Amino acid sequence: MIINFLKKIQYKYKMNQYPKSNKKFDDETIKISSNLKKDGFYLFKDFDKVNLNAKKLSIFFSNLDKNLVENYINKKKINAKGKHTYKITCTELFNKIDLLNFGKDVFFLEKIASYFGFEPHLQHISAWIDIPNDEYFNDPISTQLFHRDYDDLKLIKTFFYLTDVKKENGPFEFIKGTHKCPYFIIKNENGTNYNDLILKKFGADNLVSFEAPKNTMIMADTNGFHRGRKLEKGLRVLITCMYTSLKPYWGKSEKENLFLN
Numbered sequence: 001m002i003i004n005f006l007k008k009i010q011y012k013y014k015m016n017q018y019p020k021s022n023k024k025f026d027d028e029t030i031k032i033s034s035n036l037k038k039d040g041f042y043l044f045k046d047f048d049k050v051n052l053n054a055k056k057l058s059i060f061f062s063n064l065d066k067n068l069v070e071n072y073i074n075k076k077k078i079n080a081k082g083k084h085t086y087k088i089t090c091t092e093l094f095n096k097i098d099l100l101n102f103g104k105d106v107f108f109l110e111k112i113a114s115y116f117g118f119e120p121h122l123q124h125i126s127a128w129i130d131i132p133n134d135e136y137f138n139d140p141i142s143t144q145l146f147h148r149d150y151d152d153l154k155l156i157k158t159f160f161y162l163t164d165v166k167k168e169n170g171p172f173e174f175i176k177g178t179h180k181c182p183y184f185i186i187k188n189e190n191g192t193n194y195n196d197l198i199l200k201k202f203g204a205d206n207l208v209s210f211e212a213p214k215n216t217m218i219m220a221d222t223n224g225f226h227r228g229r230k231l232e233k234g235l236r237v238l239i240t241c242m243y244t245s246l247k248p249y250w251g252k253s254e255k256e257n258l259f260l261n
Contacts, residue, residue, distance in 0.1 A: 007183035033114035040179035047217035086133035126260035170231035179224030
């Protein structure tokens, strides 16, 4: 209790160190940033129909040779070990200019600027293929467990689905409102399932599971508790971008390390 109180004071102090902006935004931008502030996330279905950069990435992936993708997955699995076989980074399959245009799209920069209160920094871009990994682990592991990201207190991640994602395909899941208290520490109790512990603390009713068709775009403040649900079958393919302040905890990324492979 005392630790959480002290961390809360430290959190409020750090939040006051970020720059302030009086920039005006349109009604849609204000609506989206308000939803982010309230719940910690925002969902936009059929994003490819309103965003040309998203459409280009979606068409590109749809036209990728399925054998090429399958061979890529198998090659990565051979070179990976244990838990790392559940998430395959496949950024190199995409055109980096297309990815950069997507990440720097004015839609994201405006909405996130409204949420942050200042211009965001595009920290990373990557593409993921999530696959079942029962050959190594029966239970959820790593990012399949609820966790927070600690890259920055000002933090947004976007997830653009390139495949249909149902319950069995490992949807992104978020506990609504937990982005408001990133200072709150929960210690695991002996013999307690950590996912169950988190849900008990914040309420299962606040769990949002993003089961959605391809071309759905999700924005989330991943200071809140979230996870990628363990896959039962199929694939989950997505493009993800991370936005921070100019001074994230582990250093500001430059052009040469913008794309995570």
